[in-house]
Amino acid sequence: xxxxxxxxxxxxxxxxxxxxxxxxxxxxxxxxxxxxxxxxxxxxxxxxxxxxxxxxxxxxxxxxxxxxxxxxxxxxxxxxxxxxxxxxxxxxxxxxxxxxxxxxxxxxxxxxxxxxxxxxxxxxxxxxxxxxxxxxxxxxxxxxxxxxxxxxxxxxxxxxxxxxxxxxxxxxxxxxxxxxxxxxxxxxxxxxxxxxxxxxxxxxxxxxxxxxxxxxxxxxxxxxxxxxxxxxxxxxxxxxxxxxxxxxxxxxxxxxxxxxxxxxxxxxxxxxxxxxxxxxxxxxxxxxxxxxxxxxxxxxxxxxxxxxxxxxxxxxxxxxxxxxxxxxxxxxxxxxxxxxxxxxxxxxxxxxxxxxxxxxxxxxxxxxxxxxxxxxxxxxxxxxxxxxxxxxxxxxxxxxxxxxxxxxxxxxxxxxxxxxxxxxxxxxxxxxxxxxxxxxxxxxxxxxxxxxxxxxxxxxxxxxxxxxxxxxxx
Ligand code: AMP
Ligand code: ZN
Numbered sequence: 133x134x135x136x137x138x139x140x141x142x143x144x145x146x147x148x149x150x151x152x153x154x155x156x157x158x159x160x161x162x163x164x165x166x167x168x169x170x171x172x173x174x175x176x177x178x179x180x181x182x183x184x185x186x187x188x189x190x191x192x193x194x195x196x197x198x199x200x201x202x203x204x205x206x207x208x209x210x211x212x213x214x215x216x217x218x219x220x221x222x223x224x225x226x227x228x229x230x231x232x233x234x235x236x237x238x239x240x241x242x243x244x245x246x247x248x249x250x251x252x253x254x255x256x257x258x259x260x261x262x263x264x265x266x267x268x269x270x271x272x273x274x275x276x277x278x279x280x281x282x283x284x285x286x287x288x289x290x291x292x293x294x295x296x297x298x299x300x301x302x303x304x305x306x307x308x309x310x311x312x313x314x315x316x317x318x319x320x321x322x323x324x325x326x327x328x329x330x331x332x333x334x335x336x337x338x339x340x341x342x343x344x345x346x347x348x349x350x351x352x353x354x355x356x357x358x359x360x361x362x363x364x365x366x367x368x369x370x371x372x373x374x375x376x377x378x379x380x381x382x383x384x385x386x387x388x389x390x391x392x393x394x395x396x397x398x399x400x401x402x403x404x405x406x407x408x409x410x411x412x413x414x415x416x417x418x419x420x421x422x423x424x425x426x427x428x429x430x431x432x433x434x435x436x437x438x439x440x441x442x443x444x445x446x447x448x449x450x451x452x453x454x455x456x457x458x459x460x461x462x463x464x465x466x467x468x469x470x471x472x473x474x475x476x477x478x479x480x481x482x483x484x485x486x487x488x489x490x491x492x493x494x495x496x497x498x499x500x501x502x503x504x505x506x507x508x509x510x511x512x513x514x515x516x517x518x519x520x521x522x523x524x525x526x527x528x529x530x531x532x533x534x535x536x537x538x539x540x541x542x543x544x545x546x547x548x549x550x551x552x553x554x555x556x557x558x559x560x561x562x563x564x565x566x567x568x569x570x571x572x573x574x575x576x577x578x579x580x581x582x583x584x585x586x587x588x589x590x591x592x593x594x595x596x597x598x599x600x601x602x603x604x605x606x
Contacts, residue, residue, distance in 0.1 A: 133496065157367050164201040165234075165236045169423070172406040172407075178437060180370055185536045197255065249538075260356055265326075270391070282328040285323065286382070287318060327346045350379070365398070376402055406440075407451065409450070434463060441537060444504060444505065477522075487518060488521045492515075591605055592604075
């Protein structure tokens with residue numbers, strides 16, 4: 133099956149083809165580290181993770197690059213408002229770099245707990261200022277910029293395909309534009325490449341540049357770092373759907389203006405939003421839920437991962453605790469099933485054939501069809517529930533599926549060793565042993581056997597000794 137992806141550029145599902153055979157470069161916009169990631173942001177990174185894992189599974193060597201925004205991102209993506217990092221540092225009484233370190237670590241702690249693999253290259257904006265300056269110089273040399281009020285702007289009217297990604301029309305852009313807050317802009321959709329005077333007073337981090345001492349606009353970092361690590365034409369670029377109209381539209385304009393290469397990115401992949409009952413989840417609105425909020429409420433980070441896999445990345449997904457309960461429960465049943473298969477088979481089969489293979493093929497096809505994780509999960513459950521599939525093969529296929537799903541099913545196989553530490557489970561087993569003894573005394577051997585068998589399926593073995601029944605974990 134060929135791998136297909138919905139490409140925002142072109143608005144259709146397309147067969148994926150890499151520039152170089154067998155290898156590809158993938159850039160995903162990373163976090164602005166002024167606060168904890170909320171669970172909506174984590175949806176974006178889970179999608180990047182599933183994309184990278186699916187591409188690797190399909191045989192590609194994937195270089196996945198992610199930036200860390202620690203300078204230049206204003207509260208409005210369109211150069212409006214205050215610098216998010218500076219404001220956060222002021223509020224917390226810390227330096228910008230301290231805030232960046234704190235939330236970068238928190239970010240990787242969250243993604244680690246969700247079993248989101250670390251990108252191949254993680255790059256910080258503040259460590260790439262010379263690359264940004266070099267790229268801006270190229271844009272300037274090609275005649276796309278103007279200097280006004282102390283800032284260097286990108287003139288979108290010079291870039292004839294501006295807005296192609298978002299299917300924006302320049303006439304609409306002008307007519308529908310909000311009143312420009314920045315009177316230096318010739319067109320409201322022009323954007324800053326380099327700030328000096330404007331919003332400058334409290335800027336903690338500034339650098340010398342050909343346009344004066346200052347700091348970069350937000351969009352230029354992604355162009356500069358992706359080009360540095362992945363070259364001037366890139367296979368895949370991903371981010372949230374909110375980035376289509378401004379951030380990615382501007383990234384394209386800058387990169388293509390600098391390199392004269394069109395298209396700069398071959399496939400644009402955008403994830404839809406996680407939404408709350410009350411609408412959009414954002415860092416500034418009330419519904420700010422972090423992964424830690426869920427963990428404090430007794431959930432496992434993988435329950436949230438499972439919940440996210442249940443939605444297709446191009447559909448909005450509504451968060452609710454009821455849905456998260458469902459995910460937790462499903463994960464528990466799945467874990468029990470994996471343990472039961474492990475007990476039955478002893479070990480996963482070396483080769484997957486027969487019935488299990490049919491599910492595994494359908495699972496791969498679902499993922500390769502524009503990353504359909506809901507259909508992939510349905511295939512996983514089909515196999516988990518199919519008692520006719522040979523146990524060792526079923527187990528091997530489930531573990532193989534988990535290389536993409538990332539639910540740590542392998543750990544479920546060993547979790548039973550920890551069961552003895554769980555007092556509720558010990559009490560339950562002791563109670564069942566007493567019930568079985570009573571059933572045997574009453575000559576209800578069917579019930580006694582049922583209890584023994586039920587426990588065995590959960591990895592608990594009963595042994596009848598002369599004076600008592602003991603149990604052990606398989
Ligand atoms: P930020 O840290 O604000 O730059 O956002 C990080 C990533 O999260 C970006 O790719 C956003 O598009 C994405 N994002 C923001 N809010 C949501 C949401 N509610 N659901 C899914 N993705 C989101
Ligand atoms: Zn970006």
